[in-house]
Amino acid sequence: MKLLRSLLEELEDLLLALQSTRNVTGNKRMPNRRKKKKQLVLKIQMFIEKVLSRLIADPSLVMHTAINLPFLNLLSSNAENTPEGPPWDIKSVLQTGKDKTKKTLSMTTSITIPSACDFHLHLRQDEMMRMVTPKVQEGGVSLAYIMPNLQPPIKTTAEALAYKAELEALAPNVTFYMTLYLSPELTPEEVRKAAKAGIAGVKSYPRGVTTNSESGIENYEVYYPVFKAMEEEGLVLNLHGEIPSDAEKDICVMNAEERFLPQLEKIHRAFPKLKIVLEHATTKAAVDMVKSLGDTVGCSITVHHLQLIVDDWAGQAHHFCKPVAKYPHDRDALRDIVKSGHPRFFLGTDSAPHPIAAKEGPKSNAGVFTTPLVLPYLAKIFEEIGCLDKLENFACHYGRQFYGLSHKQGFEDKKVTLVKESNTVVPAKFEISSTEDLGVVVPFYANKDIGWKITSNFY
Numbered sequence: 001m002k003l004l005r006s007l008l009e010e011l012e013d014l015l016l017a018l019q020s021t022r023n024v025t026g027n028k029r030m031p032n033r034r035k036k037k038k039q040l041v042l043k044i045q046m047f048i049e050k051v052l053s054r055l056i057a058d059p060s061l062v063m064h065t066a067i068n069l070p071f072l073n074l075l076s077s078n079a080e081n082t083p084e085g086p087p088w089d090i091k092s093v094l095q096t097g098k099d100k101t102k103k104t105l106s107m108t109t110s111i112t113i114p115s116a117c118d119f120h121l122h123l124r125q126d127e128m129m130r131m132v133t134p135k136v137q138e139g140g141v142s143l144a145y146i147m148p149n150l151q152p153p154i155k156t157t158a159e160a161l162a163y164k165a166e167l168e169a170l171a172p173n174v175t176f177y178m179t180l181y182l183s184p185e186l187t188p189e190e191v192r193k194a195a196k197a198g199i200a201g202v203k204s205y206p207r208g209v210t211t212n213s214e215s216g217i218e219n220y221e222v223y224y225p226v227f228k229a230m231e232e233e234g235l236v237l238n239l240h241g242e243i244p245s246d247a248e249k250d251i252c253v254m255n256a257e258e259r260f261l262p263q264l265e266k267i268h269r270a271f272p273k274l275k276i277v278l279e280h281a282t283t284k285a286a287v288d289m290v291k292s293l294g295d296t297v298g299c300s301i302t303v304h305h306l307q308l309i310v311d312d313w314a315g316q317a318h319h320f321c322k323p324v325a326k327y328p329h330d331r332d333a334l335r336d337i338v339k340s341g342h343p344r345f346f347l348g349t350d351s352a353p354h355p356i357a358a359k360e361g362p363k364s365n366a367g368v369f370t371t372p373l374v375l376p377y378l379a380k381i382f383e384e385i386g387c388l389d390k391l392e393n394f395a396c397h398y399g400r401q402f403y404g405l406s407h408k409q410g411f412e413d414k415k416v417t418l419v420k421e422s423n424t425v426v427p428a429k430f431e432i433s434s435t436e437d438l439g440v441v442v443p444f445y446a447n448k449d450i451g452w453k454i455t456s457n458f459y
C-alpha cells in the first residue's frame with residue numbers, strides 16, 4: 001500500500017513537470033524540451049500501467065489509499081469530451097488512465113473495512129429483542145447506540161443499565177452505548193448520575209410523532225436545566241427532528257422535519273458546547289442546516305433514506321418509516337453529503353423492527369428493519385452511487401469521532417470482509433420466536449438480490 005502511494009505521488013511530480021513543459025509549447029528553439037516532454041509522457045504511461053495493474057491485482061487498495069490523492073481527482077476532472085490528441089497530449093493520457101481506473105473500480109469485488117458503528121438502533125424488548133440483538137453482529141456492526149423508546153420508555157440510569165446487561169448477554173461481541181428518554185422526570189441530578197455510569201446520551205421525541213413517543217416533549221425550554229447538565233457532563237442530545245402534524249398550520253409528514261430545524265438551531269445557539277445529533281435526516285434542508293452549524297452538531301443518516309423516496313413508501317408498508325423518505329432532491333442531498341465525506345454525517349440505521357401484522361395491518365407502524373444486513377446494504381448503495389471508497393469513514397469512523405466513544409477492549413481493529421456476489425438475496429422474513437408463533441419481521445429489500453455479502457466477520 002505504501003508503495004502504491006509513493007508511485008502515485010511520483011506520478012504527480014511527473015505530471016507537474018509535464019505541465020511546466022507545456023507552458024513553453026511552441027518554442028521552436030527548444031527541441032530538447034519536446035523530447036523531454038515525450039519522455040515524460042512515456043514515463044507517465046508506464047506509471048499508470050503499473051499503478052493500475054496493482055489495483056487490478058488488489059482492488060481493495062483503492063478503498064484505503066488511492067482515492068484521496070490529487071492524482072485521481074485530476075483524472076476525474078479531465079473526464080468528459082476529451083478530444084483525440086497526439087500521444088503526448090496530457091488529456092488523452094489522463095483519459096486512458098481514467099477509463100482504466102473506472103474499469104478497475106467497477107471490478108472491485110471485495111472490501112475489507114473495520115466492523116461498523118450504528119449510532120441509532122432500536123433493539124426492542126422481550127422476544128423481539130432476543131431475535132434482533134444477535135443480528136447486530138451479523139450485519140457487521142460491533143458498536144451500537146441504543147434508543148430508549150421501550151414500553152415503558154427508559155428514563156433512569158438503573159433502567160438503562162439493566163437493559164444494557166440484557167443486550168450484552170445476547171451479543172457479547174458488541175459494545176452497547178445507552179440513552180435515556182427525555183421527559184419531565186429527567187433531572188440534572190439524574191443526568192450526572194447517568195454520565196458517571198457511562199450512559200452516552202438523551203433521546204428526545206416530539207410527542208406522538210413515532211413509535212412509543214406518547215410521552216415525548218412539546219417545548220424544549222423547560223429542559224434547559226437538563227441540557228445544561230448534559231453539556232457539562234458530555235452527554236449527547238439525540239433529536240428526533242420532526243414537529244407533530246397540524247393541518248391548520250399546513251404541517252404534515254412531508255415538511256415536519258424542515259419545520260423542526262429552527263428548534264435545532266435554537267438549542268445549538270443556547271448550548272454551543274452541547275453535542276447534538278439530528279437523527280435520521282431526510283431532507284436537503286436538514287443537511288444544509290447541520291452543515292451550517294458548529295462542530296458540536298452532527299447528523300445520522302440511515303441505510304434506507306439513502307435509497308428511498310416518497311414514491312417508494314406510498315403503497316409499500318415495509319418502506320414506511322418516520323421521518324418518511326422525501327423528494328428525489330432530498331435523497332440526492334443525503335447521497336451528496338455522504339459522497340463528499342463530511343465527517344459530521346455518519347451511520348445511524350434507525351433499524352426498527354415490527355411484526356408483519358403491525359406493518360401490513362389497517363395502520364402501518366413506522367420502521368424499516370436493516371440490522372441483519374447493514375454493511376451489505378451499504379456496499380450495494382455506495383457502489384451504485386459511486387462512492388464505495390467513502391463507506392469506511394461513514395460506517396466506521398465518523399460517528400465514533402463525533403461521539404468520542406471507544407469499542408470494548410480488544411475490539412478496536414476487528415474487521416469485516418464483504419464480497420460482491422450476485423444472487424445474494426435478502427431473506428423474505430425473520431421468525432420472531434423459534435418456539436411460539438409471534439409472527440415474522442420482513443427486512444428491507446426482502447427477496448431482492450443486493451449483490452454483496454459478508455464473508456468474514458469480526459476477525
Ligand SMILES: [Zn+2]
Pocket residue numbers: 120122147350352
Ligand atoms: Zn429511531
